[in-house]
Amino acid sequence: MTTSDEAADDGAFIALEEHLRHEHRRLAERGRELERIRELIGRVADRSLGARPSAGESVSQVVAPSVINQLLSESTGMVRNFVMTVEVGPALDETTMRANRSRIERGDEQRAVYPAEVLTTPRGQQWLAIWAEAGEDQRILPTTGTEFAVFGETAVVALAGWDDLDGGYVLLRDPLVVRLYTAYFDLAWKHGVPAPTVENDGSSDPRLVELLELGLKDEAIARHLGVSLRTVRRRVARLMSVNGVDTRFQLGWVLAGRHR
Secondary structure (H helix, E strand, C coil): CHHHHHHHHHHHHHHHHHHHHHHHHHHHHHHHHHHHHHHHHHHHHHHCCCCCCEEEEECCCCCHHHHHHHHHEEECCCEEECCCCCCCCCHHHHHHHHHHHHHCCCCCCCEEEHHHHHHHHHHHHHHHHHHHHHHEEEEECCCCCCCCEECCCCCCEEEEEEEEEEEEEECCCCCCHHHCCCCCCCCHHHCCCEEECCCCCCCHHHHHHHHHCCCCHHHHHHHHHHHHHHHHHHHHHHHHHHHCCCCCHHHHHHHHHHHH
C-alpha cells in the first residue's frame, strides 16, 4: 500500500508531466507560426509578391552603426528589436547606444525580444539591466533564429542572411516588407515571456542579499524565505554570476563593499 504522501507525490509528478507536454506542444506551435511568417518575409524580400526591386540596400558591418543612428534620429514610432546575440553587432556601438537612449527619452516606445541564453551570462544580464533601466520593454523566447530592427513604419535593418551574423545587413524600406517584419516581431512578442527584473548594481535579489549579509546559512535562509534549499543555492549562484564572482566569500566581500 502507498502512503498518502507517496500518492500526493505521484499526483504531482503526473501533473508536472502533463504540464511539460502542454508546454512542448505550445512551443512547437509557436515555432510553426514563426516559420510561416519567416517564409512570407523571404518571399517578399525576393520580390515574389510584387515588392519593388529597390526594396533592399546592402549594408556592411562597418557602416551599419551609422545607418542605424540615422534611422533612430529620423524615424518616429516604436522600435522593435529582435535580438540574436548581445555579443556582437551594431547595437554595441557607443554612438548607437547614445542615439537609442535619446530616442527612448524623447518618448518613443522600444520593445526587444531576446533569446533565453542572455539570462545565463553576466554580460547578457548586464545588457538586459541597462536597457530595462533606460525604458526598454523586454521579452524572452527560448531561441531566436535571426536579428533585425524595425524603425516605426519606415524601415527594417536585418541580417542579410537569416541566421548569418557574419554576412552583413540589409536595409529594407518597402512598406510590405516592413509590415511583414513587424508582424513577425509582434507574433514573437505575443509568445514571449517578460524578462526577469535584474537590477543594474547586481542586487537582483534584495531579500536574499539582506539575509546573506546577516551571515545566515543556506538552510536558515531557506526556512526564513519558505523555499527549498536547492532554490536558495540557485539564487545565490545567480547573484554570484551577476556580480562576476566565483566564490561565496567573494560575493560577501562585494556586498559588504557596496555598503561601505
